[in-house]
Amino acid sequence: MDEQDKDTTENTESTDDNGKNAEDNVIVVNADVSPLAHWYVVHTYSGHENKVSITLKQRAEAGGFTDRIFKIFVPHQQKIVVSEGKKRSVEEKLFPGYMMVLMSMDDDSWYIVRTTPGVTGFVGMGTTPTPLAESEVKTLMKFAKMEAPKFEAKFNVGDSVRVSEGPFKDFLGKVDEVNDEQGKVKVLVSVFGRETPLELDFTQVVQL
CATH class of the missing domain: 2.30.30.30 (SH3 type barrels.)
Known part of the structure; x- marks a missing residue:
C-alpha cells in the first residue's frame, strides 16, 4: 500500500459513490488535504461505525466543511466465516466503536463531528482531542489491507x-x-x- 503511505498529502485511488476508497476503506471527503490536518480518533456507538462515517461525510459536504474535514477511516479486515459448511466473507471491525477522521481541528469542525448522530466523543486528554501520529495511521491502514483473512x-x-x-x-x-x-x-x-x-x-x- 505504498500510495496510501502518503495518505495525509494525496489520494489518487478510485472511490465509490460514498467517496470510499476501495483499497483501504477510507472515505474521501476532500482529497486536497491541508498540511495542518491531523488524524483524530472518534468514539461512536458500536456497530454504527460505517453509518456514522457516511453521515459525517454528508454533513461536512452540506455544511461547507470540506476545507477542514478530509477523510474518514473505519479500520476493518475481511474474515472468512464458516457456518453450516458454507464459507462467506464478513467485515470485522478492528476497533468496534471507533473511527478516525483526518481534519483541521477548530471549534466549528470539532462541533460538526461531535454532533454527528452516533458520535459520542473524541479520544484525548480530558476534553482536548489528541491527534494520532501519522505512522500509527499508516500502520493500521497497512494492517487492515494486508493481513490475511482469518477463518472462524x-x-x-x-x-x-x-x-x-x-x-x-x-x-x-x-x-x-x-x-x-x-x-x-x-x-x-x-x-x-x-x-x-x-x-x-x-x-x-x-x-x-
Missing part, C-alpha cells in the same frame, strides 16, 4: 460433526483438533471399526 467457525474439540464433502461424505465423527489459522479441523471417524483421523477444511464438515 464454531468448532470445538469434542464436537460431533458430519463430513459433507469428499470420499468420506456423510461419515460421522468428532472434532479432535481445530486450526483456525488454516481453516481446518481434524476429525476422528470410524472406518472398518477403527478410529481414523481426517484433516478437513471447515467447509467440508457440518456441526451436528
Whole structure:
C-alpha cells in the first residue's frame, strides 16, 4: 500500500459513490488535504461505525466543511466465516466503536463531528482531542489491507460433526483438533471399526 503511505498529502485511488476508497476503506471527503490536518480518533456507538462515517461525510459536504474535514477511516479486515459448511466473507471491525477522521481541528469542525448522530466523543486528554501520529495511521491502514483473512467457525474439540464433502461424505465423527489459522479441523471417524483421523477444511464438515 505504498500510495496510501502518503495518505495525509494525496489520494489518487478510485472511490465509490460514498467517496470510499476501495483499497483501504477510507472515505474521501476532500482529497486536497491541508498540511495542518491531523488524524483524530472518534468514539461512536458500536456497530454504527460505517453509518456514522457516511453521515459525517454528508454533513461536512452540506455544511461547507470540506476545507477542514478530509477523510474518514473505519479500520476493518475481511474474515472468512464458516457456518453450516458454507464459507462467506464478513467485515470485522478492528476497533468496534471507533473511527478516525483526518481534519483541521477548530471549534466549528470539532462541533460538526461531535454532533454527528452516533458520535459520542473524541479520544484525548480530558476534553482536548489528541491527534494520532501519522505512522500509527499508516500502520493500521497497512494492517487492515494486508493481513490475511482469518477463518472462524464454531468448532470445538469434542464436537460431533458430519463430513459433507469428499470420499468420506456423510461419515460421522468428532472434532479432535481445530486450526483456525488454516481453516481446518481434524476429525476422528470410524472406518472398518477403527478410529481414523481426517484433516478437513471447515467447509467440508457440518456441526451436528
